[in-house]
Amino acid sequence: xxxxxxxxxxxxxxxxxxxxxxxxxxxxxxxxxxxxxxxxxxxxxxxxxxxxxxxxxxxxxxxxxxxxxxxxxxxxxxxxxxxxxxxxxxxxxxxxxxxxxxxxxx
Amino acid sequence: xxxxxxxxxxxxxxxxxxxxxxxxxxxxxxxxxxxxxxxxxxxxxxxxxxxxxxxxxxxxxxxxxxxxxxxxxxxxxxxxxxxxxxxxxxxxxxxxxxxxxxxxxxxxxxxxxxxxxxxxxxxxxxxxxxxxxxxxxxxxxxxxxxxxxxxxxxxxxxxxxxxxxxxxxxxxxxxxxxxxxxxxxxxxxxxxxxxxxxxxxxxxxxxxxxxxxxxxxxxxxxxxxxxxxxxxxxxxxxxxxxxxxxxxxxxxxxxxxxxxxxxxx
Numbered sequence: 001x002x003x004x005x006x007x008x009x010x011x012x013x014x015x016x017x018x019x020x021x022x023x024x025x026x027x028x029x030x031x032x033x034x035x036x037x038x039x040x041x042x043x044x045x046x047x048x049x050x051x052x053x054x055x056x057x058x059x060x061x062x063x064x065x066x067x068x069x070x071x072x073x074x075x076x077x078x079x080x081x082x083x084x085x086x087x088x089x090x091x092x093x094x095x096x097x098x099x100x101x102x103x104x105x106x
Numbered sequence: 107x108x109x110x111x112x113x114x115x116x117x118x119x120x121x122x123x124x125x126x127x128x129x130x131x132x133x134x135x136x137x138x139x140x141x142x143x144x145x146x147x148x149x150x151x152x153x154x155x156x157x158x159x160x161x162x163x164x165x166x167x168x169x170x171x172x173x174x175x176x177x178x179x180x181x182x183x184x185x186x187x188x189x190x191x192x193x194x195x196x197x198x199x200x201x202x203x204x205x206x207x208x209x210x211x212x213x214x215x216x217x218x219x220x221x222x223x224x225x226x227x228x229x230x231x232x233x234x235x236x237x238x239x240x241x242x243x244x245x246x247x248x249x250x251x252x253x254x255x256x257x258x259x260x261x262x263x264x265x266x267x268x269x270x271x272x273x274x275x276x277x278x279x280x281x282x283x284x285x286x287x288x289x290x291x292x293x294x295x296x297x298x299x300x301x302x303x304x305x306x307x308x309x310x311x312x313x314x315x316x317x318x319x320x321x322x323x324x325x326x327x328x329x330x331x332x333x334x335x336x337x338x339x340x341x342x343x344x345x346x347x348x349x350x351x352x353x354x355x356x357x358x359x360x361x362x363x364x365x366x367x368x369x370x371x
Contacts, residue, residue, distance in 0.1 A: 003169055007160035025166040028320075069320035070163040 006087060008101040012079035020051065020059075021074045022087050024097065030065040046091035049073055054083035063091070079105045135358070136292060136306055143362050144305035144370060147296070156311075156369040164246060164315040164367025167239070167322045171247025174240060180231025186244070189228065193251050201249035202364050203260045205353050214268045216349050217245050218324060236343035242322045246313050249366035257310065257364060259357045268346075272354030275347060281338030287351075302371065308359035309352060311368020318371065325352055 007021040024046070031043025043065065051059040059075045082105045088098045145153060155161045175186045175193055190196040201217060208215040208223065215223065221244050222233035234241035259265075276287045290299065291307035298304065312325040319327075326348045330340040341347045 003166055005160060005165055005169065021160045023160065023163060023166065025163075025170075068317075070166060072161065072163070 004087065004089070004097060004099045006099055006101050008085055008103055010102075011104045011106065014079060014081075014105050016079045017076050018079050018103070019074060019076050020085065021072070022049070022051070022099075023070065023072045024089055025070050026089070026091070026095070028063075028065070028067055028069045028071060032065065044092045044095075046071060046089045046095060048090050050088045050090075051075075052086045052088075053077060054081065055086075079103060081105050134292070136295070138361065141308065141359065141362060142306060143308055143310045143359075143365065145310070145365060145368065147303045147305050148369075148371065152317075152369055152371060156365065162315065162367060162369055164313070164322055164369065167243040167246040167313070167315075168250045168367060170239070171243035171245070171250075174244050175247055180225065180229035182228055182230040184229045186224070189224075193248060197248045197251040199252050199255055201252040201366060202255045202257050205265075205349050205356070206260045207262045207264045212264075213346060214265055214349050214353055216325075216352055217248060218326075219344070219349065221245060221248070237324060237327060239322075242313050242324065245324070246322060246367050249312065249364065252364040253366055255364050257356055257359050257362050259353070259360060265353060268350045269353040269357055272350035272352070275351050276354055280333065281336035283336040285336045287332065307355065308362050309355045310359060310362050311365035311370075313366065314368045314370050316370045322367065325355075 003025055005023040007019075009018050012018050026046050027044060028046065029041050029044040031040070031045075033041050035041045045065055045067070046063045049059075049061045049063065049071075050057060058077050061073060063071060082103065085101045085103060086098060087100070088096070090096045145156065148156075156164075159165050172193075178185045178188070186193070204220070205214040205216045206220075207213075208220075210223075210227075218234075218236070218241055221241060225231045225233055234244075279286050279289075287307065290304050295304050295306045309325050309328075312328070313322045314328070315322050316328075326343060329348055329351060333340040
């Protein structure tokens with residue numbers, strides 16, 4: 001289950017500051033916890049989150065083991081033009097998930 | 107352990123008796139106008155997290171459940187939607203009245219039990235494991251359809267003996283600490299146990315996203331937490347005691363609003 005939940009306003013006025021919220025299902029296993037058999041569970045985290053707006057990177061974040069499961073990231077950007085926002089999460093064990101959202105700027 | 111408690115009780119007979127007297131005097135049910143969901147005891151930030159669907163991690167399971175609702179399963183090659191149609195109408199109000207009576211087993215059944223009955227009886231698929239992500243997702247999706255509705259338990263008279271059993275369990279002392287559910291949740295709600303507020307134990311938003319769990323969990327999982335907390339041996343998953351307790355708890359929470367998926371600390 002690695003389904004993202006994204007919130008981007010469908011429409012905005014040019015120059016308006018819009019809030020963008022991104023939530024994704026991920027266990028974010030730290031690599032420090034012992035499992036039921038006493039052995040340390042291997043690390044399994046999202047390491048990087050990137051958001052592009054019409055192929056221009058507007059926000060990125062590095063994630064670390066101390067972050068909670070199902071990480072939630074919120075940030076703002078300026079609505080400059082209509083287009084597509086692409087959200088990409090990448091991490092351990094080849095984890096990669098992308099999601100897009102469109103915004104109409106008037 | 108029982109023997110130890112017995113010895114201690116004999117030795118401290120009069121004292122414990124006096125203490126019990128006080129406890130019994132205080133152990134009244136919470137008046138209807140003072141019944142409050144665990145939501146009201148949370149911080150403002152957590153309340154916001156539950157209210158905003160883009161912030162509430164429980165919605166991840168609800169979305170997953172919506173997908174599972176339409177996915178065919180088992181030898182019957184049926185999806186939930188093939189029989190029940192769109193959950194938004196057919197499942198509305200279901201979580202507000204469950205657990206309900208199952209004719210075949212002649213016992214009350216909770217939502218997750220019902221999902222698994224549907225799987226084995228109609229879809230001819232293996233039952234989903236307790237606390238599996240699929241089962242939690244389906245139950246969360248179904249229960250979410252009743253969000254905002256008042257809890258109104260099933261009036262079926264065949265449920266009454268089971269509900270009474272749940273009431274007895276709620277008031278029965280258990281474990282090494284020798285507490286009943288009522289000692290905390292009827293007598294001392296609103297006070298603190300360690301750093302946490304003791305809520306009134308109304309099952310308004312299950313399955314819940316609990317920050318401590320970093321995931322979604324069922325009422326059974328939560329009840330196991332409390333049982334372990336009083337140092338009692340928890341019943342195994344799907345034990346009838348959990349459903350009996352849920353019957354009583356839902357009756358006790360009558361009129362409160364369904365919040366699924368709720369967020370709790």
